[in-house]
Amino acid sequence: MPLAAVNDFVIRFANVNGSGSASANEMFARAIMRMGVPVAPRNVFPSNIQGLPTWYEIRVTEAGHLGARGGTDLMVAMNPQTFAADVQSIEPDGYLVYDSTRAIPPGSLRADINVIGLPLTAMCNAEYSDPRQRQLFKNIICVGALSALLDMDFAELEKLIGEQYQGKDKLIAPNVHALHLGRDHALKNFACPIGLRLKRSDKVGNRILLEGNAAAALGAVYGGATVCAWYPITPSSSLAEGFARYCKRFRHDPDTGAARYAIVQAEDEIASIGMVIGAAWNGARAFTATSGPGISLMQEFLGFAYFAEIPAVVFDVQRAGPSTGMPTRTQQCDLINTAYASHGDTKHVLLLPEDPAEAFDFGAAAFDVADRLQTPVFVMLDLDIGMNHRLCRPLAWDDNRRYDRGKVLSAEDLEKARDFGRYMDVDGDAIGYRTYPGTHPAKGSFFTRGTSHDARARYSEAGATYVEGMQRLLRKLETAKNILPPPLRINAPAATRYGVIYYGSTAPAMTEASEILGRAGHSLDLMRVRAFPFHQDVANFIADHDAVFVVEQNRDAQLRSLIVNELNIDPVRLVPILHYDGTSITARFISGAIGGWLDTLKVTPLRKAVS
Amino acid sequence: MTYLAKPKFHHPSLPKNAIGFTRRDYEASTSTLCAGCGHDSISAAIIEACFELAIEPHRVAKISGIGCSSKTPDYFLGASHGFNSVHGRMPSVLTGANLANRDLIYLGVSGDGDSASIGLGQFAHSMRRGVNMTYIVENNGVYGLTKGQFSATADRGSKSKKGVVNTDNAIDLVAMALQLGASFVARSFSGDKGQLVPIIKAAIEHGGAALIDVISPCIAFNNHPGSTKSLDYVRAHNEAVNRLDVLLGREPITVDYAPGEVVSVTQHDGSVLRLRKLNDDYDPRDRLAAMDFLQQQAAEGQIVTGLLFIDPDAEDLHANLNTVRAPLNQLGDAALCPGSAALDKINASLR
Structure with missing residues (x-):
């Protein structure tokens, strides 16, 4: 049975970098978004200008899971260099779209996938004589064909072409023509749509890409x-x-x-x-x-x-x-x-x-x-x-907001001030007052140095003065904890002994993983850390749980080390979940790792076992 | 150095400059350098230059790196903000400070270890960017604070105090600055205040990147026979190409010069530089000829001093970047924040 899914699949374009595929792929992703279906596009590219393999992955996700999923349902394999590996990476019963102008090497196809050959090079050569045009329009023709295969709203693509070439109007017609070439070819030669389909939805809302x-x-x-x-x-x-x-x-x-x-x-x-x-x-x-x-x-x-x-x-x-x-x-x-x-x-x-x-x-x-x-x-x-x-979500700005320039003394302030010392802790928050150079003819100047200094910015190697300064810097970070974005906690519907701490780009995969784990009977409280030094809530969160998974994307569990170090937490209580192969972390990985850990620990409580 | 702090009060008849300041108003902490150090003479020359130019001290930002030379900003212009940065990185800090407020005077103080070794890259790039600054290198050819190692400006064949002969070629910061497009290049000698003070004045008045390489003998580690940066050696090999008078627009010209002896250069700010020629063939407005002359003299072991090159119409980094006339650090929220309406438009374009 060929894979069948509506608004929930992964397409991967395998390209050669420098071939102009990026803008066509991005247009494709945006057109899906315009249909009200959430997308999560990702570039996978080499450290190189031209000639090496690149991939562009689009996760189509009505459910709004924006982390990478892993696996490919439909591979658009346009790079001969990676063709064999690309074919291997397709999910069973998935789809392969390739340029059928040239015969593919025998043995490189699989029996358990559905193959769709588009003679893209031949179509381009018949239509265009300029080599650059042949290259660029190949990408557009391919997108046109996909629109038919996936039942995409074609008007959205046409509209995007118009927007993209606004002001360069003579490029609009040839691009739209290329889209039609691909679409017409697919409609004529294949049963459209295939099992993977797009359907207009309303899940994007006012979000932006x-x-x-x-x-x-x-x-x-x-x-x-x-x-x-x-x-x-x-x-x-x-x-x-x-x-x-x-x-x-x-x-x-x-x-x-x-x-x-x-x-x-x-x-x-x-x-x-x-x-x-x-x-x-x-x-x-x-x-x-x-x-x-x-x-x-x-x-x-x-x-x-x-x-x-x-x-x-x-x-x-x-x-x-x-x-x-x-x-x-x-x-x-x-x-x-x-x-x-x-x-x-x-x-x-x-x-x-x-x-x-x-x-x-x-x-x-x-x-x-x-x-x-x-x-x-x-x-x-x-x-x-x-x-x-x-x-x-859309970017937002409050027009009533004013910049906080911190503790800066103006010439008038200096006139009024009885005393000035750059590093004096006047307010008890461990932050001194500073002046900009050139502020006042006689007051407020100081000497900035990396050598040890006293509260008046004067050079000093006196031990007590040095220690006082270093202690104040520590206290300043205490002040910091209350002005930095606090961590966000999401509790599981039912009480649980387990929590997860994560941060940054792990967020979408973690949200999805907790849903997967929830369905498997593992409920987890979540805490997304948003700043360092850590807010007191982080320590409280750990105290509330028997064990806390710390999910991050490095080998050495760096956030976990910081938590252990800064909050004096027993390391045994923090279980590292680490993904660091350079690809985006996935919900499959997180749920697998945490699920496996919880399964091995799953000891049926004694009173349940004997009852 | 003196261990006796000068008394705060001073005689009422001390001479005052155009803004009513005495020389004492340009002084600062007592130097902690060795007695007789050339660097202290340079600090004194900076004080004299600022006094004569009637600069308000708080309008100067003095920035340095690390080393004996870089300690000196503590010893002049006590009412100015100072910044003793990290080793070899004064130029980047100065560049950033200059970008933030184009209205202040930027005085960069560095040494030969700071600028020619660890900071050679930053030295070069600040010159090629045309940062409006007076960049003074207090050049003694030796690492003083770490007790006498050669620096990168030590001449090949010169001898250290311990008797080691330097086998590395010397870096000539003046030659580099000329090649990199600095618009004011001078070399002077800490022992010749009469030459140095007007050069510093002219550099401060200059509207672009101004380098002054000041040979400043190290009394403790580089003032022995065999050194090419000793007081005696520099005196014996000093080839001054000109003597400089700096005339501000408001000053009447009182000195008579014989025709043909003087080159008169008017800078952007209206200051007039009068150069009394000591070498008939030398024209400080000709960059290529200057480079050629300097190389020839260096080959003969001569140390050429004076105002070596000037482009009076120089433009600076701010002109290149076309920044607004007002200092960037004084722009308020309204000038900087595009506001929510603009953001809504951006949001709309991303759907």
Whole structure:
């Protein structure tokens, strides 16, 4: 029996990168979304410009499960290099769509799948003479054919073509023509639709589809960032580029055309963070975007900013390490390297968004938090959030909101102040008052240094003075706990002895996994951690349960280590559930791992056994 | 150095500058460097230059790296904000600070270890970006704080205090700055205040990246025979190409110069630089000729000093980035936040 499903299946396009397939695939995903059916698209791509295999996966999910599912129901195999492996990865009774212009090697097909051959190259060669056109329209013809095979609303595709080429109107007709070529061929040669079908629904609502890096960049614009210094590194480059794009749109003086921002592509990550710290010291909201290797390079400056108490915002779009690792694969592997960045005793603030909408919120809030706490703040994205389009709630901004610039003294304040010492804890929250350079002719100047200093920023190696300063920095992080986004707890319908802690891009897979586990009789309370240092609720949550699974995407259970370390939890009570092969974590994986653990532990209570 | 702090009060007849400040208003903490250190002379020259230019001290941001030289911002302009950053990274901190507020005067202080070794990359990139700053390298060819290792500006063949001969070639920051597009390049000597003060004044008035490489002998570790950065050696090999007078727009020209002896350069801010030629063939407005002349003199073992190159019409990083006239750190919510209506439009485009 061929697979049959409505609005619940996975399509995977196997392509060669640089072939122009990305925009056609994205249009296909968006058209499904326009039909009111939630989609979760994911790019799987190599660290290369042209010629290596890439995959684009679309999970069609009426139920709204936006994590990766695993497995492929329909493979569009356009890459000869990976053809055999792609065919092998299709679910039993699934479908293969391929370019039948050339005969496929004997023995590379399976008997348990349904094969649909489209003579795409032949159709293109007959229709177009320009080699580039042949390449680009091949993708569009394929999408046209799929629209018939899956019973897609064709008008949505035509509409998207019109939007995509708005202003380049002469490209609209040829693209629509290519769509028709594919659709007509499929309708003529195959029984359409196949078992996998799309049906108009109403499950998308007002949600939007965007990438986390773009959302975070927009957050930086809304959060008032004026200085961005960065060094290109996958998978964070599109964040800085997104900032440039949105600034171009929103941040030019309407009269003079001059820029209300400055972006510098620095010579390396050390210079990037140096510029951010210099700008932030001087009162501008500044950030950099980077990934693991960049964080490693920034260590010395991060310790400086911690000790000298300078706000700085760092977006870390994590990728698989160590070293160069897998630059185009996702992980949550920089937690410890950011939380304790730099030599000596340091501790930093981390924000842990789950999706683009939260990346926008935290991206903007990070600047308030950094200014308020006068310390570096990391916004921890990863490749899965940053470089994939994700369906999420619309971005929102309250026009009554004002930037919190923290404790900054103006010239008038200094006139009124009886005394000024940069690091004096006047208010008991362990945060001192600062001044921007150039504020007052005679008052408020101080010397910023990475050497040990007293409350008046004067050099001091006196042990007591040093300890006092270090203790105040610890107390400042206590202040932080109450202004950072609190963890979110979702209790199971019935009381349970087991809980799960997770964060970031694991969220959609975890939500789905808890549903799967619930159906199998395992109920779990969930807690999504959204910031470090941890809120008291995290300790309370652990105290409420016999055992807590900590689900994350790295080998060494970094969040679990932080919890053990910071909250003094007995490690035995925290069960690590770790996924770190570079692919997006799936509900199948989580439910399998947690389910297996619970099954082995499932001891029937004595009174039940004897009754 | 002196262990006696100067008394706070001072004689009422101390000379005052155009804004009513005395030299004492430009001083700061007592130096902790060795007695006779060239760096202290440079601090004194900075104080003198700022006094003569009648700069309000709080409008200066002084930024440094790590090393003996980088400690000096604590010893001048006590009413200015200072930033003693990490080793070799002063240029990036200064660049960021400059981006945040284009209206302040940025004084970067560094040494040869800081700028030519660990920070060579940041030195180079700040020059090529044209950051509006006065970048002073207090160059003694040696690591003082760690007790006498060679730095990257030590000449090949020069001898350390322990008798080790340097076999590595020297990095010439002046030559690099010229090649990288710095629009004001000078070299001076800590022992020649008459030359150094006007150069610092001109650099502060300059509207782009200004490098001053100041040979500053290390009394403790690099002032012995065999060193090419000792007081005696520098005095013997100093080849000054010009002497400089800086005339601010408001000052009447009182000095008469014989025609042909003087090159007059007007900078963007209206300040006039009058260069008395000591070498007839030297034109500091010709970058290529300057590079050529410097290489030839270096080959002959001469240390060329003076204002070596100036582009009076230089533009800076802010001009390249077309930033608004107002300092970025003073833009308010309304100028920065696009608001909810714009966000709604973005949301609509993502459905």
